[in-house]
Amino acid sequence: MYAALRNRFYTWIFQWRGPEAGAIVLGQRRIFILPTRLGLVFATVLLVMLAGSINYSLGLGFVLTFLLGALGVNAMIHTFRNLANLRITGGRARPVFAGDTALFTIHLENLGDTDRYAIGLTHDRRQASFVDVMARSTMPATAGVAAPRRGVLRPGRLTLFTRFPLGLYYAWAYADLDLRCIVYPRPAPSGLPMPPAASSAGSGTERGQGQEDFSGLRQYHLGDSPRHIAWKAAARDQGLLTKQFTGRAETELWLDWAQLPPQMGVEERLSYLARWVLDAHAAGLAYGLRVPGTSVEAAAGEAQRERCLETLALFDRDP
Amino acid sequence: MTDPKQPIAWHHVRWLLLSLLLVAAPHALHMPAWTIALMAMLAVWRAYVGYARHALPNRWLLLMIALAASIGVFLSYRTIFGRDAGVTLLVIMLGLKLLETRTQRDAMLLSFLGYFLVITNFLYSQTIGTGIYMLACTVFVTATMMSLNYAGSEPPFRAQLRTAGMLLAQSVPLMLVLFLLFPRVPGPLWGLPRDAFAGVSGLSDTMTPGSLSSLVLSDAVAFRVRFDAQMPRAKDLYWRGPVMWDFDGRTWSAQFFFYTAPGIEAAGDLVAYAVTLEPHNRRWMFALDLPARVPPLSLVSTDYQLYSIQPVNSRLHYDMTSFLNARFGEAENRFALRRALQVPPRSNPRAQELGRELRQKHADDEQIIGEMLSMFRRNFVYTLEPPLLGENPVDEFLFSTRSGFCEHYASAFAVVMRAAGVPTRIVTGYQGGEINALGNYLIVRQADAHAWTEVWLANQGWVRVDPTFAVAPVRVDTGISAAVPRTDPLPLMVRPPYEFLRQARLTLDYVANTWNQWVLGYTPERQRSLLAHAGLDDATWEKLTAVLLVVAGVIVAMLTALALRQLKSRARDPVTIAYVRFCDKLRRRGLTREAAEGPVDYARRVERLRPELTPTVEAITRLYVALRYGAESSAIALIELQRRVRQFTA
Numbered sequence: 021m022y023a024a025l026r027n028r029f030y031t032w033i034f035q036w037r038g039p040e041a042g043a044i045v046l047g048q049r050r051i052f053i054l055p056t057r058l059g060l061v062f063a064t065v066l067l068v069m070l071a072g073s074i075n076y077s078l079g080l081g082f083v084l085t086f087l088l089g090a091l092g093v094n095a096m097i098h099t100f101r102n103l104a105n106l107r108i109t110g111g112r113a114r115p116v117f118a119g120d121t122a123l124f125t126i127h128l129e130n131l132g133d134t135d136r137y138a139i140g141l142t143h144d145r146r147q148a149s150f151v152d153v154m155a156r157s158t159m160p161a162t163a164g165v166a167a168p169r170r171g172v173l174r175p176g177r178l179t180l181f182t183r184f185p186l187g188l189y190y191a192w193a194y195a196d197l198d199l200r201c202i203v204y205p206r207p208a209p210s211g212l213p214m215p216p217a218a219s220s221a222g223s224g225t226e227r228g229q230g231q232e233d234f235s236g237l238r239q240y241h242l243g244d245s246p247r248h249i250a251w252k253a254a255a256r257d258q259g260l261l262t263k264q265f266t267g268r269a270e271t272e273l274w275l276d277w278a279q280l281p282p283q284m285g286v287e288e289r290l291s292y293l294a295r296w297v298l299d300a301h302a303a304g305l306a307y308g309l310r311v312p313g314t315s316v317e318a319a320a321g322e323a324q325r326e327r328c329l330e331t332l333a334l335f336d337r338d339p
Numbered sequence: 340m341t342d343p344k345q346p347i348a349w350h351h352v353r354w355l356l357l358s359l360l361l362v363a364a365p366h367a368l369h370m371p372a373w374t375i376a377l378m379a380m381l382a383v384w385r386a387y388v389g390y391a392r393h394a395l396p397n398r399w400l401l402l403m404i405a406l407a408a409s410i411g412v413f414l415s416y417r418t419i420f421g422r423d424a425g426v427t428l429l430v431i432m433l434g435l436k437l438l439e440t441r442t443q444r445d446a447m448l449l450s451f452l453g454y455f456l457v458i459t460n461f462l463y464s465q466t467i468g469t470g471i472y473m474l475a476c477t478v479f480v481t482a483t484m485m486s487l488n489y490a491g492s493e494p495p496f497r498a499q500l501r502t503a504g505m506l507l508a509q510s511v512p513l514m515l516v517l518f519l520l521f522p523r524v525p526g527p528l529w530g531l532p533r534d535a536f537a538g539v540s541g542l543s544d545t546m547t548p549g550s551l552s553s554l555v556l557s558d559a560v561a562f563r564v565r566f567d568a569q570m571p572r573a574k575d576l577y578w579r580g581p582v583m584w585d586f587d588g589r590t591w592s593a594q595f596f597f598y599t600a601p602g603i604e605a606a607g608d609l610v611a612y613a614v615t616l617e618p619h620n621r622r623w624m625f626a627l628d629l630p631a632r633v634p635p636l637s638l639v640s641t642d643y644q645l646y647s648i649q650p651v652n653s654r655l656h657y658d659m660t661s662f663l664n665a666r667f668g669e670a671e672n673r674f675a676l677r678r679a680l681q682v683p684p685r686s687n688p689r690a691q692e693l694g695r696e697l698r699q700k701h702a703d704d705e706q707i708i709g710e711m712l713s714m715f716r717r718n719f720v721y722t723l724e725p726p727l728l729g730e731n732p733v734d735e736f737l738f739s740t741r742s743g744f745c746e747h748y749a750s751a752f753a754v755v756m757r758a759a760g761v762p763t764r765i766v767t768g769y770q771g772g773e774i775n776a777l778g779n780y781l782i783v784r785q786a787d788a789h790a791w792t793e794v795w796l797a798n799q800g801w802v803r804v805d806p807t808f809a810v811a812p813v814r815v816d817t818g819i820s821a822a823v824p825r826t827d828p829l830p831l832m833v834r835p836p837y838e839f840l841r842q843a844r845l846t847l848d849y850v851a852n853t854w855n856q857w858v859l860g861y862t863p864e865r866q867r868s869l870l871a872h873a874g875l876d877d878a879t880w881e882k883l884t885a886v887l888l889v890v891a892g893v894i895v896a897m898l899t900a901l902a903l904r905q906l907k908s909r910a911r912d913p914v915t916i917a918y919v920r921f922c923d924k925l926r927r928r929g930l931t932r933e934a935a936e937g938p939v940d941y942a943r944r945v946e947r948l949r950p951e952l953t954p955t956v957e958a959i960t961r962l963y964v965a966l967r968y969g970a971e972s973s974a975i976a977l978i979e980l981q982r983r984v985r986q987f988t989a
Contacts, residue, residue: 061451065452069454074524076653077652079465079860079861080469080470080858081461082521082861086521087507089514090513093513094509094510097898097899104903137492138491150491152489152492183488184489185506187487
């Protein structure tokens, strides 16, 4: 009851209006401003200074106190100005696996002639990233949003805020852009063997066997089989690299929902399928995917991996 | 860096240290040496810790230092309250706070304290120089505060100083309005420490030989006077101060006592003027002989001294009128007259003997006075450096040394007169003054301090007799510098040969006086009279607040408009403005230009839908394209475009 009322109040006062398509320009109605705790301390210090000036009849004390008071007012204008008229457009967010943090990028465009410093972007008001947007330029800003479940993640309202230049005020604006991020199912820990290949090509279904040609190394991606990590390179402090193999395009592998044990639940199946997709991709295999209602034709490569994982992510969900 | 709990970087520590040291530096003039050494040590310590990225010292250690320093301050000042002790303690605590400043929030709080430290400097000095220096300090502290609020890239500190200066400059209009209109309350709100106004010089309520001549060495300003009309002649400029009745053989003293006041029998000429009195921490106020009115918050004693209700410890401005050549006190109280005859019997026997002789020679009081003055005129010397006097100073002065300053003459004259049975009292104050033609006002300095006497004559009341005038008439006619020997150590500024210096000094004094009147002396009374001039009579604080809010609101709105104007992208060129107006006219008829539609495509679509508009649309589009994308840049083409757009109707 209370929460609902509060929500209605906030909706009214902050003019929350749901996701907006296109660009948002931070007009005066969108920016809110309140003194920070330090701002209140500053005001208290000024009151003490005023009392002291009255008590000791300090003419210059009055001058200083009023100058700082006016500075406080001016700081409010400048803090407000630091956000005003920023143009915000949504950017892409790279897909993540469930349980990871989705990074939403938005673009802040400064059309004016003044530099804007220390603009923060936050989703949960606990963690924030800061960017400076110089005059007549555009800067990307990133907000991390936890992605606990597979499917489509919409971050909802992001908060842009600033305390610049004096830290006495906190000005903020809500940006509810139509942002989305695909969240893949969390891959199951490896362990379940891959289904056998259903093709005449024969050999090469087992991963990491010696008869395939080693073709090179690439950057490690989440979900790559640990067996393919170039541990020697890792030991040499080169970071995690994954070994790649070629020469198995003829192998056809179907990763099929029906191949999994019948007692498995939906999410568990998806998570195993995701693991298989990653393993097959890491092994450089051509593979197809069958889930109830959809199937992805066999292919190999990065695009195939993404297509399959997205199919798994959106299984039973509206895109 | 905008997370308040984030640790601050070394360069922030550096700016913080520097700005606090700048603000605290003037305090070094009055802080004990050991505290200056302690401050230096703390600053170096913090700088080293910040530079070498060591951990900050243990809190307990700092607490121990704080405790030891407090005890030290107590031992140095014998108190930890008071102005000097309080400020010293504040400075030390700030130094210690620096040593536990780790996060952005700590640093911000410290900059607030920096502002506070600025104001403590004004307890000691409020000159223009101090004001300018402290303004620079304020810019510095503000820049430091700003540097704590950057995230990521930070412009060089000089640029930050400029921005901070700009922020402060933009605040000036609002500051002026607040300064002029903020409802002023007369202070003090709470008790002032006893040493709050220490170290101001001025007259005293006692007079011993040598007390005035030491004051005359100071060229500090006692008060300034602006006359409404013609200034009286120099020999009428007797500024009445403490009146002394009691003599113990060496020292004259003034006591504040009341009895029925004697009346003024004849008024004489009336002069009106305004006095701005420098603080001297005593209660008396100065007026020309004889004060004709009593300013607010003051009273007049029965011997016509003006007293302020409170000690004058801030610059006091009051309007005065005086009677020149008044006759007063004919009906003086007889107890008062008896008091004006008392001399300690065993002191200065020869002077008393002289008085009795004079009484035997003359029956008439005025003849006694005349004989005494002519004695002074004959073989006495007026000097700033009189010989030291012993047990019976009046005797020694009259009969052996015969050289002295005005207090010697006044004192000796009064003693002889009293012995002769003429009621006499001593009046101290100032005589003369220096005219500043630049601001058309009179400066009265401590160097103009003077002592004279008043004798009571039947049928005439109290009559001023200035024995110094008998010895050195020029003292009264042209001032002290002409009256004393050239070798006497007078303040440089009152010596005639330094005319150029004197002129420069007068100019500076004019500036200082304006500063005093308008910045430092902007009291509740002055505020009221200024607003009355502006047509806002009897300004109550409610009225003031209303006016203040309206004016401040206008200023804030203007500032906001100015600040936001820079945010719009640059003003578009007139060509675009004209074309956008054209598009707007079409839009109102439902022909909105698509986001990705070029002007030519748009024109074609409009022509297809509204064929009757073809010629005008085509002309406007052709002009626009030529001006915007083509080589056309003539003013005629632009005017033509603007004309056609203006006349265009869809």
